[in-house]
Amino acid sequence: MKYLYLLKPFFRVHWPVYAAGVLVLICVDLLYLIIPRLIGKTVDSIIQNAYFMHYLWQMLGVAGLIAVLRYVYRECIMGTTRRLEFYLREKLFLHAQRISLSFFDKQGPGKIMALTTNDITAVRMAVGLGIMLLVDAVIMGAASMVIMVRVISWDLALWAISPLFPTLLIATLMGRLVHDRFRNVQEKFSALTEFVQEAFAGVKVIKGFAAESIWTERFQAISGANVEASLAMARLQAAYIPVTHTLPLFSYAITLFIGGNLIIRGAITVGDFAAFIGYLGLILWPVMGIGYLINTIQRGTASLTRLGDFMSIPIYEDEKAAEQCMLNGYIQISGLTFAYPGSETPSLNGIDLDVPAGVRVGIVGRPGAGKSTLLKLLLRLYDPPAGSIFIDGREIHKISFAALRRSTGYVPQDGMLFSQTIGENIAFDGDYSRDEVIRAAQIAAVNEDIDTKAEGYSRTLNEKGKNLSGGQQQRVAIARAIIKKPSILLLDDVFSALDYRTQSQVLANMNEFLAGRTSIIVSQRIAAVKEADLIIVLDRGRVVERGTHAELVTKRGLYYKLYEQQFADGEA
Amino acid sequence: MAMYYRGREYDSEAMRQMSLDRRLLRVLWAFAEPFRHLLALALVLMLLAAAADLWRPYLMKVAIDDYIAEFNPDGLRRVVYLYAASLVFSAAVSYAETFVLQYIGQQVIYNIRAKVFQKLIYRRFGEMESQPVGRMVTRVTNDTDAVKELYTDVLVAFASDIIILSGIVVVMLSINWRLALVAFTIIPPMFLLTILYQRFAREAYRRVREKTAVINTYLQESLNGIGVIKAFWRFERTAGEYRAINKEYMAAGLREMRTFAIFRPFVDLLHVVATVAVLSYGGWEYAAGALEVGVVVAFLRYVEKFFWPIKDISEKYSLLQSALAAAERIYELIAAGGGGEEDQPPATGHQSFRGHIRFENVWFAYKDEDWVLQDVSFTINAGEFVGIAGPSGSGKTTVISLLLRFYEPQKGAIFLDGQNIQTIPLSVLRHQIGVVFQDVHLFRGTIRDNITLFDQSIPAERIMAAATTANLDAFVRELPQKYETPVGYHGALLSSGQRQLISLARVLAWRSSILILDEATSSIDSATEALIQTALERIAKTRTMLVVAHRLSTIQHADRIIVLSKGRVAEQGTHKELISCQGVYQRLYSSQ
Incomplete structure (x- = not known):
């Protein structure tokens, strides 16, 4: 198991409790051997008409002690596994947060949800139930083996337990299959989670197109695949029972045959034989448990492998102690060419741009021209090639993520709010005073919209802020970036859902705020960029035009075309 | 969170x-x-x-x-x-x-x-x-x-x-x-x-x-x-x-x-x-x-x-x-x-509607008495191209949600071809109405899957015709995998403009009698939009088209524009008429 190391740091801390639990469990198993002896003594005493009550009291005493100890080992072992679960969940989440954005672009959160709930549970079962079964099997098995050999004869004992070897062998071999099939089950479960997550996230489209029945059909197919995988697992599991529970019983048949003949030949007595049968029972029971044990362990390792595979995805934002200083916001881009991972065609091609601190840049261009990509690279949400972006004269990879992103205010295209209060959404990345929150909302021209509602800033939003209008979402997202007082502000097409009046109000409010800050404004609206110190027009990843509004209009290029379009319609 | x-x-x-x-x-x-x-x-x-x-x-x-x-x-x-x-x-x-x-x-x-x-x-x-x-x-x-x-x-x-x-x-x-x-x-x-x-x-x-x-x-x-x-x-x-x-x-x-x-x-x-x-x-x-x-x-x-x-x-x-x-x-x-x-009554055959829409004194609030729409009445004739304008938060998107029966109005009623939409089975109603939502949503799958919404029965020609109208086809053809290109989770592998174009193509492939575009071209440059516009106007002759847009150029050529303000119909008329009447529309227009 190459991924066992994932559990190591946890057990380095928690092993004493866990080990104590195992010790107590061993004690319970040993104490358990006393009870049959006490019963035997009681029966003997009854027959001899001797006083036997003290044996009964002892029995009750031992049983009481066992009950208490049973609780103790469950608390120790199972408690530890619950903590392990907590530990793994946290570790998984911390990792998920910091892996590359490209993972989520392809996968979405469904897989991580399945890993967190389903797979971690399987690991917990293996570590908890698994160890209990193992200890039971080893202790009980060994103890009765010792007694059997000592009391009767070792060759009969050896013959008697001979079916146990094929049992263990077959169970172990089948273990591999369990591993693979269970892994398949978990993967199908994950696929189901991913599908359902996406369906509910996109329910507006599904409903709007009355496509519920198509989605139900698709769901049935995936759910059916899940059943298929589970039944393959079930067939295996069903085969386990005969191997682990019935095959060992051949011990009795063998004992009966050999032992019976020994008696017939007069080698042993019937009493010896009866006792032997009794002890055989003690050794068989734990062996049956071993089958279940292997099953549980294999499930655990299958899930651990899935977890491990995920944890092996390299962390992108790999940074511990980071510098906290604010940048000034002098952006230089030279020869920036960038293609998304897995894509052959570059999204940006040989971009050169020099943005002194405090300058306002507007970017326009057709869909897919690379406008958003450029902003995301400035944030290092994706990794630009070395030596292509410099901020304050420092190569971007030399700047800590924390400093870069704390210095930058970013408003993404789709507002992407969270199910917190509006106030918390604005004060997203830190602790801000109420005044600061209101001030930011004022600049973003959303203050009035918030105040007119009864709960104001304490109003809790739905997921993604869906209970706000599109324009309100965008402005809350703007406020969220403004409150940081960043030295660089990146606005990615953030006025698309705003009417022009509100847009010009936001722009007017921001004018003062933007003074001294570097800003890059991507927009489809000439009105939003025409005041910029520099406007660049992107097309297919290249800068095709650059200049001020006046310069570009006289150039009569793509910019002019857009301008004319909007001007002719009276927009600009 | x-x-x-x-x-x-x-x-x-x-x-x-x-x-x-x-x-x-x-x-x-x-x-x-x-x-x-x-x-x-x-x-x-x-x-x-x-x-x-x-x-x-x-x-x-x-x-x-x-x-x-x-x-x-x-x-x-x-x-x-x-x-x-x-x-x-x-x-x-x-x-x-x-x-x-x-x-x-x-x-x-x-x-x-x-x-x-x-x-x-x-x-x-x-x-x-x-x-x-x-x-x-x-x-x-x-x-x-x-x-x-x-x-x-x-x-x-x-x-x-x-x-x-x-x-x-x-x-x-x-x-x-x-x-x-x-x-x-x-x-x-x-x-x-x-x-x-x-x-x-x-x-x-x-x-x-x-x-x-x-x-x-x-x-x-x-x-x-x-x-x-x-x-x-x-x-x-x-x-x-x-x-x-x-x-x-x-x-x-x-x-x-x-x-x-x-x-x-x-x-x-x-x-x-x-x-x-x-x-x-x-x-x-x-x-x-x-x-x-x-x-x-x-x-x-x-x-x-x-x-x-x-x-x-x-x-x-x-x-x-x-x-x-x-x-x-x-x-x-x-x-x-x-x-x-x-639980809706099942669809009785495939009803076909001409696309005449009437809102009659519609009042609506998402919560309590927090009215988002107040006494809204208007009529859209079959085959008409109508624009809806208004400041953000004035209830434009809500009008669409009500028409799709995502929500029911508290007061008043909505009619399609004279039939109260509450009596039209949802699947029939929604098949009649094709919407490009403001918040575009794509599903993991290919571009084709997202245009057809996984409906295998839509033929390839219809997909391509729709994509051509949406000005998407040329872009798709440049991709190595063409229509089989995966779009990623929520379409993350595409730009937001491209996502809008795909949702537009989706609606066009759907062949509804009413076409609704809610800020459907907001992330698209106006030059591309103009191309789409021309193509749409050709289609719009046979369908009712309802377009919500802030960029007034998008709806300037509409047969009629309905202006919403604070949940009420403030004014209606053609672009020219509205400009001349010095109202909400004129103010929106002049602030551009």
């Missing part, structure tokens, strides 16, 4: 009532009902296995008493063969039994999942909007999974255990009723213990289920917005929020573990107590000469056998509690009658 899903606690007193359990079991049984023959078969197999298990000690006795004691090796061999044969029989029976049970369990879960998914997906849009996605996902995946064990491990095993148990009780009573009654004295405390356990265990399992949903909800939301979390370097805070939730889950898990850790040892303790009771009473009767010691010894073995099903039941009782806690959550959903959209 941690507020509203904490909302409801699922531990109202009513939930604890036994009557609910009975209703729950009835619903759960209804799912198993179609498999009752298989269930009966499993029970028979289980009892056969039990019989074989009981037969073997008897064979052993016969071997010892009749053959070994008589020094008869041939007879012994015969018995050994029989013994081995019974083992082979047991192996076959237990294989079949396990598989049948698993099969039933999987089929039942498949059905429950389908039902739960359907219930959810056909829920009213308004209800779904306010539900965290993660919670709904948990219902379909984890909660149903937890119910499965009810069918695989509990149902039949309980029946078999009870049959075996009653058999043993009869045997014990017939051997010596006094000793039997002594042994049975542990039954009342056993019951008491079980009831107590059920009380605590159910609560504990309920919490576990609830917290599972909370974890999924949080994961779903925060990982959906991971880009923003990264951009704002909000890792620590987010981790802190998650940690708190994770802790709650652990607390719930520990609680669950403890209830069982306390309950289970008691069962073993009671076993010893029963043994002690039998020994002391038996010893006393023996001393009084009323009993042979052989009976006492035999009885001890019966007590052992008596406890075997009891232990099995108590082991499975926790599975039952866990399954019932999950079933409660599913039950709430399945049993909640009405409210779902599938």
